[in-house]
Structures are given as structure tokens and as C-alpha cells.
Amino acid sequence: MKTTSGKPSGNSRAVGREVLDSITPGQQVVKIVHDRLVELMGGVSAPTLKLAKQLPASLMLVGLQGCGKTTTAAKLAHHLIQQGKRVYLVPADVYRPAAIDQLKILAGQIGAGVFDSKSTDDPVKICADALGEARRSGFDVMIMDTAGRLHIDEEMMEELRRIKAVINPSEILLLADAMTGQDAVVVATKFNESLEIDGVILTKMDGDARGGAALSLRAVTGKPIKFVGVGEKIDALEIFYPDRMATRILGMGDILGLVEKAQAAMDLGQAQALEKKLRKDEFTLQDFRDQLTQMKKMGSLSEILGMMPGFGKMKAMKNMEVDDRELTRTAAIIDSMTIKERRNPLLIDGQRRKRIARGSGTSVQDINRLLKNYAEMRKMMKKMMSKEGAKAFRRGQFPF
């Protein structure tokens, strides 16, 4: 990789360093590389958007075709709306068929304002008119979704420069597909030379790309990565944390992300009550049902598993990855049980199974499978709660 500024000094850092008791020398090396990566990607603190004081602030999204500009425009709007901002979306891609419709539909879904662009208009004029409109209607932020273009297409790059000149945006954000290899560097350099970008959004991070390009982007352009796109849903946009990305590049899982998600979704009191129950081995189907609700709040199951260390790269996980609809089905089955049955699944005989299947629109086989899984789960939890289990857990070896 020709991207790092100066020679990485990881080597000299590792030599002569005292190896801590609790970790292996191998882990120590990983730690040093990890820290170095964090540094390269801009340090620990996450840079945020700098929005102009004068309203409306304006964000301009640029990038190659198919890197996810329109989707990200909507995600970013959603993110800002969550913070209480009034957001105005501006479809300025007049070339791709139905790109304008796409943004209008998304705007409707998230409750953002949207400029009524026409595909026959000039993109520069669209942005200028939209700015006036946003100002009159008192929007806080305006997000311009420009057409995808090749960085070598001078004519199209000129269009962006014209938009920039007319609008003077608060931030120009380059979108880069995380799956792009080192080519991303060339693209980012060109866009930066041409437009002087303010930051990068890395999209499609939910694929199997480890995101090594992120490293290069920061090092080459000197511009921070501000957000990462991590899924198809509208809220699947996260603030970029260099330390988490370093962890991901090294394949260690995103524990911080997991904890954060859990914290956002879980109620502390409930969690403590649950832990108590687990310890006493009193985990009932009702508790399981509550867990399902909690988990849904956290996002898709596969997403959560993806953040667990070790799980991300496990080949076997491919088949184990759970269909999220399965969760809904399971919830329906439990909902069709009586309270007594939920407390004591042993009660559930053939007759009851038939009734539950009818009630939940599933089959007796489904009920059997759920009860079997539940029994397994209790066994597993017992193991985890035992002394040996807890030890193994700390070592990062899962007892299951």
C-alpha cells in the first residue's frame, strides 16, 4: 500500500515493548497495529458535520454512479431530523431516470421537505432555486443529491464546481463505496482536487468489505470520514469512529457498536431483572418473548451477530444467519400460548400444540422446533452462568 504517510513505525513500536501479562504477544502486536490505524484514520474523536450558522446550512453529496448518493441523502436527512432539524432534500440528479422520483418518495417516508425538481432543468438552477425556497420556508439544512459521475469526466465535474460556486455549501461530502478497492483513492483525490471536499461518507459497509479503503482515503485526502452506511434501512447510517473501523479492518468485531446499540434499546432495570432470572435459571418463554421485542429494537439479528467478535468471519455463520421474519413468527407462537404455558412449557402437549399452531398461523413442527430451541437455550445459559462458563467468556471463547 502506497498510501500511508511516511513509513509505518509499527515495527519499531513493537520491539522492546513489555508484553502485558493478560494478553499474548500476538495480541500486543495487533494492539499496536490497531492504534496506528486509528491514528491514520484521524484519531479517536469523531468529527461531526459543521453546519453554517446562517440558515439554511447546505450539504452537497457527490460521487461516482451507484455509490449510494440518493439513499444516503435520505439517511442523512433522517439523521438530522432525529436531531430536531428541519431538512430540505434537493434532487439535482437530472440524468439517471427516476432519480428525482426516488428522492421524492424517500423524502415522503422520512418527513423531510423536498424541492420539486424537473428532469428537464439545469442542476445548477435547481440548486439555486431550492436554496431560495429553503430560505423562505425556514428549513435548517438543505441536502443536494447530485448525479453520479466519473471523476475523469471534466464536463460533469465542471457542473459540480458551478453548483459549488452558486451555493457555497457548508460541506461537500464525497460518497465512496466501501467495496471499492484502492481505486477509491484515485477517485477521492480527483474529487478533492476538483472541489475541495470536506469529508467522506463510506457506504455499503454491511457487505464483506473490510473497509481498508477508509485508511487510504483519510491518509491521501487528509479529509475525515464522517459517516458510514451500514444497511438498507433508513436509519442504517452511523457516525464514523476511527477506532471501530480499525477494529473492523483487523477483524475483531465491533464491540462498542454492539454495546451502544444495546444501550439504546434496553432498559437497564429490565436487563438487571433478566440477569437475575438467568442466574436463578428461571428464564421463561415470556422472558424470551420480551427479549425478542428488545432485540427487534436493536436492529436485525444478522447485523447484531456481525458485530460480535469472531462471528463476522465465521464461515459457518452463513447458514446460521437468522431470517428476521423468523423472529416475528416466534413472537406470534409465544403470543398464542396461555400465561401458564409460557411459564411452564412442559404443560404443552399435543392438543395444546395444535391449538397454538392454529392461533399463530404456523405448524405443529414450528412449535416443536421452538420448544426444542428454548430447551437448548436454557441449557446454554446455565453453562454460561456457571463459573467455568464465565471464565471462558472472559477469554473470548464462547461455550456454545
Next chain:
Amino acid sequence: MAGEEKKGSNLFERLKKGLSKTRKSMVKSIDEMIFGEKVIERDIFEEIEETLIAADVGAAFTQDLIDDMREIAKRQDLNNPEILRKILRDNIAFILKKSEAPLDIPKDGLFTIMVVGVNGTGKTTTIGKMAMGFKDQGYSVMLAAADTFRAAAIEQLDVWSQRCGVPMIRQQMGADPSAVVFDALHAARAKKTDILIIDTAGRLHTKVNLMEELKKVKRIMGRELPGAPHEVLLVLDATTGQNALAQARMFGDEVGVTGIVLTKLDGTAKGGIIIRIARELHTPIRYIGIGEAPDDLRVFKSIEYTDALFE
């Protein structure tokens, strides 16, 4: 006749232009290495190796090539560095030839093409351009808007259907893609359509449930029309680099890809990826995309491609 020839050479010039970045990163830099050299130096092999790896052609191809070069350089005249260029060219031509197999569409009966790929590789655009090409060749074409997930994906395909003047089968956004495909198959048969092209939603190859959805679409097709889909076309973005291989393998394992389209070759210096695809996958490359115009989607011809890289 002269007009024909002119058109032909124009197309070739455009291909050359589209591949100019790859040509520069791969062939030109090797030309520069051997330019003016009187003898083949030992370290030139390493330089060539580095250049090729950086161009994304893959380690397997590079290794074979370097072995060939050393072998031939041993046997032949070391005072002729030009031979290296010829070996490179021959090797590329040989590998690409194996992946050349243009779609062969029978003149009778309905031929169905299911187009798949990750988000943003250019599926819908490719379909539009293909439809235009087929129509020009005299086939009757129908499109099916089975990307019911992404906002306005249906409208995007609709614009292409109007541009080409071919019918499109659609349902509302959020509908079951299998249901759209079911309708489309019946409509295509009733109208005695020659080619039905199905646009599916982009999906990352790592998403198990979305791949299941795709399998279901494929299953429904096979049930309604034995032998369908006749072609499962995977659209890969050339700027992706090495991840394209992972995508091809995953989609291949899950839905059985029968052909590949490599788009956006004009935007990348890493067009060498086509060589890696040809060398390491056993799926024919049907089309390449080298620009935005409708006829910039080309039927992949290995000789033309090699010539454009080297001439």
C-alpha cells in the same frame, strides 16, 4: 460498405478510449519498462509482476505469466525484450478467449434473463441498454420490474421501457418480486415475446434472507416455465476491484450465475479485474460497459478487447 467500416473503427476507437486507463496502468507501464532496453534484465520480471498485481489481474494469472516469460526468455533470444510484450498479450488473449461466449438466443420460444447484483452496479441501466440492442436486432422484448424494494426503481425501468418502446410488467412498490415475475412470464407467453428481462433489487451478497428471496424468484420462474431463467446475469462494477470476485462466487453459489456483465470499465485503471474473473471463474463474460451511451454496452469479444489494450 465504407460506412460500415467507418462505424466499425469508430466503435473500436471508443473501446480503446474506454479502456485507456487500464491500458495505461497495465500495458503502457510495461512498454516503458522494456522501451529502449537491449537485453532482458533479471529484475524486469519483478517489476512486471508488481505492475500486474497492482492492476488487479490476480496472483494466479501473474504467476503463470511470469513463469511463461522466464521460460521463454531462457529459450529465446535475450536481446529481444519485445518478446515480453508479446507473451503478455498472448496470455491475456488466451485467458479472455475462454470467457468469451456471447448470449446465444434461440429464434423460437421465450428466452428469459434474470439480472442480479449488489446495489449500484448498474443493473437497471444495463437492462435498458440490452433491451435497446435486442430490439434493434428484431427481437420482441419485455421487461419485468421485480425491484420492488428501492424507491422509484420501477419508475427508472419504466423510463427505459418507454425509451426503447418495449412493454414492462409492474406492480406497486413493496410487492412480492416473485408475483411480478409470475405475471411477467404469463404476459410474455401470451404476447409471444422473444426475450423477457427481469430487473431484481440490488442486494449485498452477504445478506442471506435477500439471497433467499432471489432463489424464490428463480424457483417460481422454473416452475412456470421449465428451463427458466435461461440466463442468470450478474452485473459487476469494474471499479469494485477484488470484492467483485467475492460477489461473483457468492451469487454463483446461491443462484447459479450463467453470465457476467462488467460495467464502468471506463472509470477505472483496474480493468485488469476482467482477467482475474476470466482466469478464476468459469462463467462467461457476456457484456462489458465502457461508457454512458446505449451502444457503450458491448458484447464481450476477447480479440477486440485485447487489441484495444495493446494497439
